[in-house]
Amino acid sequence: MKEPAATWRQFEDLVRRILQANNFDVHLHSPRGDLGFDFIARLPNETWAIEVKYYRTSRAQPTLIAAAATRVANNGLIANATRGMLVVSCFLDSELRISLEQKFSINFVDQVDLRNWCAAHPDLMEELDALLESNPNEPLTTDPTRLRPESRSKRITDALPRKIDTRGTELCTELKGIKKGRSTWAQYERTCEEILKYLFPNDLHGWHSQKRTDDGLNRYDYVCRVRPTTEFWKFVIDHLDSRYILFEFKNYSGTIKQGQILTTEKYLLERGLRRVAIIMTRVGADANAVAMTQGAMREHGKLMLIVDDQKVCEMLHMKERGEDPTDCLFELADNFLLKLPR
Known part of the structure; x- marks a missing residue:
């Protein structure tokens, strides 16, 4: 019997399909790991460095998210991407999200943003809710800053490289x-x-x-x-x-x-x-x-x-x-x- 894929891998694949459904041209990026990020994507004339992080805990842990953001911003600069994105499975409250985006000059997409992106794709919404054990009856947010999360990002070329935790x-x-x-x-x-x-x-x-x-x-x-x-x-x-x-x-x-x-x-x-x-x-x-x-x-x-x-x-x-x-x-x-x- 074939073993099911790890939850983090299922989440990563689902994020890829959600991005594609929202007009991103997405490809696996190589190298990955410490010297790279998960996806290289294009949306009209912009190149995006995209990292995906799955957390079992729905509450955001700012120090972990900051460490991941540092890597995607630095590695995106090395790969000549113009914008960066960190997709997380947890919830980011508006104050934390805005603070992080100002600090790192990349875009942060959380569980709320992903549900918004799935609004026109019920199959993806159902899969996302099942994977993250979300409430399928939870209404979509009307927060205007979340309606098009990809539009919030600054160019990562505007940010200075940050020291990576070693x-x-x-x-x-x-x-x-x-x-x-x-x-x-x-x-x-x-x-x-x-x-x-x-x-x-x-x-x-x-x-x-x-x-x-x-x-x-x-x-x-x-x-x-x-x-x-x-x-x-x-x-x-x-x-x-x-x-x-x-x-x-x-x-x-x-x-x-x-x-x-x-x-x-x-x-x-x-x-x-x-x-x-x-x-x-x-x-x-x-x-x-x-x-x-x-x-x-x-x-x-x-x-x-x-x-x-x-x-x-x-x-x-x-x-x-x-x-x-x-x-x-x-x-x-x-x-x-x-x-x-x-």
């Missing part, structure tokens, strides 16, 4: 450069703390370190209070009944074993509203350890997500690009629960 890449390089094993455990812990505070500056509060003695090693792990800022953290609070989250750092040279999972599980406390742990480890976990996490969830409702160096770096690069790293955690949890055996 902190995620620096932290990824630092993480990979740490030797595995006992001798560098403290260094690994410090770097993991920096990574978490970079990834989740507004989501986690009340950082509290706990001194532990396991395997003959003294080390510190963290308990944080969770704020319901994104869909993942709302899921943790509302569905897993966990107001706090435990982070554990395991600098083992090999995969972690079921003994390490058992140790972590003991620190998850149902009555303490602490039922979720994220275990940061260098190379993942073996099959018995994974089975132990499944048993803890199935029998006690305790969720333990194992995040290796590769996944950590993926989240760091997401943050740099203006994507939400908690969407990665949401997918990890979603896949874990979907595959949970009886």
Whole structure:
């Protein structure tokens, strides 16, 4: 059975078709990723650099949107585009949208604008509402500044290049450069703390370190209070009944074993509203350890997500690009629960 396309990819394809239905001549742009953007498009005599960002959280996160806007503006200038556009799946209130457009000299298109663009295309409107779980009975906006969103943009050639965030890449390089094993455990812990505070500056509060003695090693792990800022953290609070989250750092040279999972599980406390742990480890976990996490969830409702160096770096690069790293955690949890055996 063919796996369905990732939601972000479905959204990107739908945006392409919505743009085409509104007279944009749209083509995939190469290169993409850090040195490019998703589409190069033409509308009469203007060339547009267009980036598409899907967020699970409908509320706008300004720092992520600003990071994405910086990249599309800079990369659009490099590609000799005359105008830039950032299409997001979330909602941008008018004050934020106007502020962003003045700051970056590009056009911002959100869920409201996309629904307006679909007004004459009911099939696209139905697909958009289903994908973003919108209310199909929500009336279209009559805000005059949203009627033709493509007309609001300034020329990106009027803007000066802005500094791009590279902190995620620096932290990824630092993480990979740490030797595995006992001798560098403290260094690994410090770097993991920096990574978490970079990834989740507004989501986690009340950082509290706990001194532990396991395997003959003294080390510190963290308990944080969770704020319901994104869909993942709302899921943790509302569905897993966990107001706090435990982070554990395991600098083992090999995969972690079921003994390490058992140790972590003991620190998850149902009555303490602490039922979720994220275990940061260098190379993942073996099959018995994974089975132990499944048993803890199935029998006690305790969720333990194992995040290796590769996944950590993926989240760091997401943050740099203006994507939400908690969407990665949401997918990890979603896949874990979907595959949970009886």
